[in-house]
Amino acid sequence: MATLIAPDHPSPVQDAELIRKACQGWGTDENAIISILGHRNAVQRKLIRLAYEELYQEDLVKRLESELSGDFERAVYRWLLDPADRDAVLVNVALKKTIPDYRVIVEIVCVHAPDELLTVKRAYQLRYKHSLEEDVASHTSGDIRKLLVALASTYRYNGDEINMKLAHSEASILHDAIQGNAFNHEEMIRILCTRSKAQILATVNCYKDNHGTSITKSLLGDPADEFLAALRTAFRCIKYPKKYFEKVLRNAINKVGTDEDALSRVIVTRAEKDLKEIKELYNKRNNSSLDHAVANDTSGDYKVFLLTLLGSVTSVEF
Amino acid sequence: MATLIAPDHPSPVQDAELIRKACQGWGTDENAIISILGHRNAVQRKLIRLAYEELYQEDLVKRLESELSGDFERAVYRWLLDPADRDAVLVNVALKKTIPDYRVIVEIVCVHAPDELLTVKRAYQLRYKHSLEEDVASHTSGDIRKLLVALASTYRYNGDEINMKLAHSEASILHDAIQGNAFNHEEMIRILCTRSKAQILATVNCYKDNHGTSITKSLLGDPADEFLAALRTAFRCIKYPKKYFEKVLRNAINKVGTDEDALSRVIVTRAEKDLKEIKELYNKRNNSSLDHAVANDTSGDYKVFLLTLLGSVTSVEF
Known part of the structure; x- marks a missing residue:
């Protein structure tokens, strides 16, 4: 379930006018922007962009890029894009880093259902x-190219x-590949990259039943090995995406200095989908609330914006 | 352009009734079946199947399978299926042979535009x-698995x-791989399997300009090497599909005993698309007409049916 709190029928024209007002004059009224955009779903945000363009012959995304800054600006920018377009941007940004951020790419291509991934590919093109x-x-x-x-x-x-017969036999193939340290074994890539998610889930369950340990644990090794990390990420995203996102949030928050990129990515991409369950998993796993952790680790408009998407700030009028 | 000759608005109910009549009693009236189905486009054929099912609570495809036989039955069966479903069947049949018919698989996945291939994949699923x-x-x-x-x-x-810069550099990469006999070079698979068709066309043109020979000629080798043959087929299908189909027809006809599977496949899959141009290429290349060659190499109802799809038999009333 979503954490986003949005009214049923807001007026896109009124929203666009209020955002315009918040951007005019000396300084920007960030609170006004958050109180509107932080409470609108993807369709409503799209209508605001269209209304804004129509009213002011200006792209709202570009305007906000010039008005806002830092982590807050990046989070708002991602939030404003259509979800498939946003994922396309996330993959492209991850690819263009000096060392590509393989895990983000794996996350985006593995978490989606086949037809959702197709929409992302179309947006990318x-x-x-x-x-x-x-x-x-x-x-x-x-090897990482073959896998990705x-x-x-x-x-x-x-x-x-x-x-189930296939699940048992392919669990054995995976086990043999891992035992022989052939992580880059082409059979492993074939199974992970062509089978349906339901079939992979059955296979990893057989793996655990037959070999007494989970496939992701079996794939632990040198922490600097990006290929192994990508394999683990792929299995995690396919097996239990909400648990995977909980782990990403936990790592982002626990990291010295906080990983704002990861924090924003998970909150922005999941707020309209399953962030409620991810929050519950986080709360259970960490004996503290995600809202609290985010509030502690962030500040300013960025903090207010994330807490708004987390459904934690509801007092602001929208 | 198509060779199929179909009326604008035939009545699916009347067609279904006439086919039913042709199937009843002692023996089957194959001419009646050809004179209807051989002059109906994909949408019209689909409506006939629906009308037949509605009128007689029977699947027309199954009924015709039991009424007809041999090459004629197989060709009619393929003609009756929705085009994407037919391609799905063709791939599956090619895969399930003792030695898979790699070229048919390559043909179907390479000839289609990206969204057409997607429709085939959905039909397959x-x-x-x-x-x-x-x-x-x-x-x-x-290696052939990696490629396919x-x-x-x-x-x-x-x-x-x-x-164009990329086309030049990737033409060099292809040339180096071929010179080094590294046909299974992962760079070759990457270029062939991820670039757009327009980009691949530019690359193979650069290849020819810079190295004085075509890429398909450079990929000639042991005729029994299925991987090399699949590579050549892929480049041909992407470069110039109509010329590729002309070659398939030529080989099918010139083979001792005729390759009816290939003959039917090309005529059935292209009759509504570009068989007219393929015929012209055939006529030019072989100094004889395709219609004539097909008439010489086939017989009976199968011959009449193929010539009907080739637009050569028009005298039958429809």
């Missing part, structure tokens, strides 16, 4: 005039049917 | 409850933009 898989291929190399291109390309079967 | 890429992966192995899975998975960018 529209924005960058390249396919997502071709950019992944040209910014990576070696295959994960990004596949159009998985989305049905619930599973074949 | 609906029919077989697996993804196309997962079945390709589990029925193949080694990547070709089947990719969702290419479909735009016209090309990057």
Whole structure:
């Protein structure tokens, strides 16, 4: 369930006018911007952008980029984009880093249902005039390229049917590959990148039953090994995405200095989907509330914005 | 352009009634069946199937399977299926052979535009409850698996933009791989399986300009090498599909005994698309007409049916 709190039928024109007012004059009224945008769902935000463009012949995203700054600006920017377009941007930004942020790429291509991933690929092509898989291929190399291109390309079967015999035999194939330290084994990539998520879930359950340990634990090794980390991330995102996101939030908060990129990414991408359950998992795992942890680790407008998306700040009028 | 000759607004109910009549009693009236189905486009055929099912609570495809036989039955069966579903069946049949028919798989995944391929993948999943890429992966192995899975998975960018600098540099990469006999070079698979068709076309043109020979000629080698043959097929299908189909028809006809599977496949899949241009290419290349060659190499109802789809038999009333 979502944490976002949004009214049923806000007026996009009125919202656009209020945001315009908040941007005019000396300084910007960030609270006004948060109290509107922090309480609007994806469709409502899109209508605000359209109304703003129509009223003022100006792109709201660009205007806010120039009005806001820092982590707050980046979070608002991501929040304003259409969800599929936002994911396309996240993949592209992750790819263009000096060392690509493989985990973000794996997260985005593995968490989505097949048709959602397709929407992200279409958004990517529209924005960058390249396919997502071709950019992944040209910014990576070696084993990690094989894994990422295959994960990004596949159009998985989305049905619930599973074949238990196959699950047992492929659990053995995975176990043999891991025992032989052949993490880059092509069979492992084949199973992870072509089977349906339901089938992979059955396979990793067989793995645990037959071998007494989880596949992600079996894939632990040198912490600097990016390929192993990508494999673990892929299995986690397919097995139990909410638990995966809880872990990303935990790591982001526990890191010395806080990983604002990861924090914003999870809150912005999940606020309209399943952030409520992710919060509950966080609270249980850490014996403290996510809202509290975010409030402690952030400050200013950025903090208010994140807490608004977390459904924690509701007093602001919207 | 199509060779199929179809009336504008035939009555699906009347068509279904006439086909039913042709199937009843002692023997089957194959001519009646050809004179109807051989002059109906995909939408019209679908409406006939729906009307037939509604009128007689019977699947027309199954009924015709039991009424007809041999090459004629197989060709009619393929003609009756929705185009995407037909391609899904063709891939599956090719995969399930003792030695998979790699070229048919490459043809189907390479000839289509990205969104058409997606429709085929959806039809495949609906029919077989697996993804196309997962079945390709589990029925193949080694280098050919790497190539086929990547070709089947990719969702290419479909735009016209090309990057000439990239085309030159990737033409060199291809040339180096071929010179070093590294046909299975991962760079070759990356370029062939992730770049847009427009970009690949630019790259193979650069290849020819810079190295004085075509990439398909450079990929000639041991005729029994299925991987090399699949690479050549992929480049041909992307470069110039109509010329590729002309070649398939030529080989099918010139083969001792005729390759009816290939003959039917090309005529059935292209009759509503570009068979007219393929015929012209055939006539030019072979100094004889395709209609004539097909008439010489086939017989009976099968011959009449193929010639009808080729637009050569028009005298039958429809």
